[in-house]
Amino acid sequence: MKSSGREKLVWTLISIAVLIYALFPVASILATSFKSPGDLTNGKFLPSPGLATLSNYEQILVGDAQELFLSALRNSIGISLIATFIAVVLATLCAYAIARLDFPGKKVILTTALAVSIFPVISIVTPLFNLWRNIGLYDTWLGLIIPYLSLTLPISIWTLAAFFRQIPWELEQAAQVDGATTWQAFRKAIVPLAAPGVFTTAIIAFFIAWNDFVYGISLTSTEAARPVPAALAFFTGASQFESPTGAISAAAIIVTIPVVLLVLLFQRQIVSGLTQGAVKG
Amino acid sequence: MASITLKNLVKKYGDGFPAVNDISIDIEDGEFIILVGPSGCGKSTLLRMIVGLEDITSGDLYINDERVNSKAPRERNLAMVFQNYALYPHLTVFENIAFPLRLAKGRHSEEEVQRLVNGAAATLELTDHLQRKPANLSGGQRQRVAMGRAIVRQADAFLFDEPLSNLDAKLRGQMRSEISQMQRRLGTTSVYVTHDQTEAMTLGDRVAVLKKGELQQIASPRELYEQPVNLFVAGFIGSPSMNFLPATIENGKLQTSLGALDVPAEKAAKAEGRKIVLVGVRPEFFEDAKLVDDAKKPHGSTFKATLTHTEWLGNEQYGYINFDPAPEVRELLDNLARDMDADELRPQVVVTLDAVSRIRGGRESEIWLDTRKLHLFDPETGENLTRDAEAGAALTAEASQERAEEIASAHAADRDMESGTGSAGSGGSHAAAS
Numbered sequence: 033m034k035s036s037g038r039e040k041l042v043w044t045l046i047s048i049a050v051l052i053y054a055l056f057p058v059a060s061i062l063a064t065s066f067k068s069p070g071d072l073t074n075g076k077f078l079p080s081p082g083l084a085t086l087s088n089y090e091q092i093l094v095g096d097a098q099e100l101f102l103s104a105l106r107n108s109i110g111i112s113l114i115a116t117f118i119a120v121v122l123a124t125l126c127a128y129a130i131a132r133l134d135f136p137g138k139k140v141i142l143t144t145a146l147a148v149s150i151f152p153v154i155s156i157v158t159p160l161f162n163l164w165r166n167i168g169l170y171d172t173w174l175g176l177i178i179p180y181l182s183l184t185l186p187i188s189i190w191t192l193a194a195f196f197r198q199i200p201w202e203l204e205q206a207a208q209v210d211g212a213t214t215w216q217a218f219r220k221a222i223v224p225l226a227a228p229g230v231f232t233t234a235i236i237a238f239f240i241a242w243n244d245f246v247y248g249i250s251l252t253s254t255e256a257a258r259p260v261p262a263a264l265a266f267f268t269g270a271s272q273f274e275s276p277t278g279a280i281s282a283a284a285i286i287v288t289i290p291v292v293l294l295v296l297l298f299q300r301q302i303v304s305g306l307t308q309g310a311v312k313g
Numbered sequence: 314m315a316s317i318t319l320k321n322l323v324k325k326y327g328d329g330f331p332a333v334n335d336i337s338i339d340i341e342d343g344e345f346i347i348l349v350g351p352s353g354c355g356k357s358t359l360l361r362m363i364v365g366l367e368d369i370t371s372g373d374l375y376i377n378d379e380r381v382n383s384k385a386p387r388e389r390n391l392a393m394v395f396q397n398y399a400l401y402p403h404l405t406v407f408e409n410i411a412f413p414l415r416l417a418k419g420r421h422s423e424e425e426v427q428r429l430v431n432g433a434a435a436t437l438e439l440t441d442h443l444q445r446k447p448a449n450l451s452g453g454q455r456q457r458v459a460m461g462r463a464i465v466r467q468a469d470a471f472l473f474d475e476p477l478s479n480l481d482a483k484l485r486g487q488m489r490s491e492i493s494q495m496q497r498r499l500g501t502t503s504v505y506v507t508h509d510q511t512e513a514m515t516l517g518d519r520v521a522v523l524k525k526g527e528l529q530q531i532a533s534p535r536e537l538y539e540q541p542v543n544l545f546v547a548g549f550i551g552s553p554s555m556n557f558l559p560a561t562i563e564n565g566k567l568q569t570s571l572g573a574l575d576v577p578a579e580k581a582a583k584a585e586g587r588k589i590v591l592v593g594v595r596p597e598f599f600e601d602a603k604l605v606d607d608a609k610k611p612h613g614s615t616f617k618a619t620l621t622h623t624e625w626l627g628n629e630q631y632g633y634i635n636f637d638p639a640p641e642v643r644e645l646l647d648n649l650a651r652d653m654d655a656d657e658l659r660p661q662v663v664v665t666l667d668a669v670s671r672i673r674g675g676r677e678s679e680i681w682l683d684t685r686k687l688h689l690f691d692p693e694t695g696e697n698l699t700r701d702a703e704a705g706a707a708l709t710a711e712a713s714q715e716r717a718e719e720i721a722s723a724h725a726a727d728r729d730m731e732s733g734t735g736s737a738g739s740g741g742s743h744a745a746a747s
Contacts, residue, residue, distance in 0.1 A: 209391065210387075210462065224403040
């Protein structure tokens with residue numbers, strides 16, 4: 033389809049508007065992270081000339097807040113990675129069964145997954161808090177991984193099931209005729225093709241776990257398991273009259289970096305049409 | 314190398330509809346069998362039952378006299394070429410062809426894999442493309458990779474599921490003859506599903522015609538063409554299709570809408586006692602009366618008709634004659650058309666005329682019909698009343714003898730080539746082993 037110049041202009045304008053809407057808060061946080069505490073209220077977007085500083089980054093990486101932030105970063109990375117890994121493995125097997133097999137209760141699984149994902153998180157936090165305290169999961173990694181699975185599994189199952197449905201079934205049948213067991217056919221013919229879908233799902237799942245705040249703040253109490261979003265709330269200024277906005281901004285920028293990196297790294301995998309040529313072209 | 318025996322095979326789906334209904338076929342070792350029929354006739358389902366991708370509801374399937382009903386596809390040692398090729402897009406052509414060998418762990422050394430794959434690639438002229446991915450190949454090349462994957466291992470039989478339907482017409486013709494020659498050379502039992510009757514007629518040693526899950530007739534292409542068992546087979550095989558004319562018998566003459574036709578007495582006798590019969594006439598049974606030898610003329614019947622139009626094709630021409638059937642016959646013809654996947658069978662007779670004929674549409678002309686070859690069908694049951702089973706069997710026997718000779722000569726040619734060049738390609742070693 034060839035679009036006229038006018039149409040192009042309209043789309044460009046819309047794109048710019050969306051970009052500004054999406055990126056302005058990020059830019060604002062980035063600018064704030066370079067402001068010194070006294071400069072925070074200068075009423076301008078950028079730090080006052082000559083007052084730009086890296087002190088906020090120093091504070092969270094090597095200064096007072098170092099312990100709070102770095103342990104939280106470690107927790108966040110560890111917990112999110114483990115939750116993502118488990119969710120993707122389970123969801124791959126589940127989605128494969130849903131896409132390929134005909135078994136009773138298939139619909140039930142899908143609707144249950146959907147129901148779980150729309151269930152408001154805040155309503156189960158309190159019972160979970162009591163339960164976790166009683167069985168000793170409170171303030172542990174496992175105590176966060178389990179609820180994160182409930183967030184990441186449904187969406188993983190849904191996206192992967194949709195993805196598996198697109199992979200031609202004939203490939204697997206061909207592998208079986210060629211002498212593969214069901215498991216070999218899955219591993220050698222389907223998994224390599226599903227890789228882009230699995231990556232996409234993993235990234236989505238990782239972000240969900242990475243961004244969670246409610247579970248993070250309710251089910252932890254110490255540095256043992258507290259993730260970054262919760263830890264940010266515990267930042268304090270140098271004195272009680274000083275707000276920690278700069279440090280929080282700096283921490284927010286740092287925790288955004290892995291997300292951006294992930295997308296840049298796996299961008300190719302996400303969009304590459306690996307299934308091209310599998311069937312007739 | 315194997316024989317495959319299908320014994321009363323039935324496939325019923327959840328709703329109880331029999332997609333394949335009580336089919337029995339004996340496939341001999343080295344035979345090339347075609348399953349043909351309109352869409353939805355169960356031919357693909359039958360093939361997938363043989364290979365093990367569909368469960369068998371009832372009946373028995375034997376490969377080499379061993380019952381394999383409950384065996385998994387990988388235990389049946391068959392190779393299949395899928396309609397959409399089913400190439401592994403993440404693997405190179407080499408690895409695609411090597412896939413079955415790599416799965417048989419420990420049975421092939423790396424050198425052996427190299428040798429076998431290179432041999433298969435050489436047979437299929439894929440040597441230059443071994444390191445490419447399927448996405449970068451043309452349709453014909455993908456098709457050949459799929460074949461390479463089948464021939465690389467010593468499978469007991471090859472199964473083809475409409476392998477050429479995604480290719481353009483020219484390539485299809487070329488691949489068709491390649492498949493045919495390859496099968497002759499390797500001498501591997503093959504079952505081939507198609508809805509294209511050119512493929513069915515040219516490739517098959519025997520052709521099984523299916524309709525709505527039931528086997529109509531299995532015979533050599535010539536027997537199907539000359540001695541069809543019923544109306545469906547007669548109408549399905551041949552292009553343009555056989556013409557069906559309603560007729561009544563009066564004093565040994567057929568009264569049709571084209572006029573009265575003299576028919577040989579033994580044919581007329583078969584239709585005795587029936588109010589109405591359908592006369593099956595292939596287009597090439599007709600000829601411009603002016604161009605028929607006097608010696609030949611008495612074997613047929615001449616009538617006058619007005620053609621609506623003619624189509625000149627260079628080597629021959631088609632003429633069209635409209636007729637007006639009685640309502641009850643019309644319904645019959647419509648049903649037949651539906652069975653054969655067409656919308657409606659137009660009450661029209663197609664005649665093939667010699668390319669030099671001057672007959673044109675709109676003028677009344679004399680047309681001769683070779684009545685020795687026509688068939689009479691019972692309009693109710695569709696049964697061919699004039700089928701000569703013996704002549705049919707003779708045709709099929711002849712075909713099987715020809716096949717044996719062709720295989721022998723292909724092997725001889727292969728041996729000559731091998732001793733001549735001293736090459737040990739996989740194609741050659743396959744043939745030598747068989």
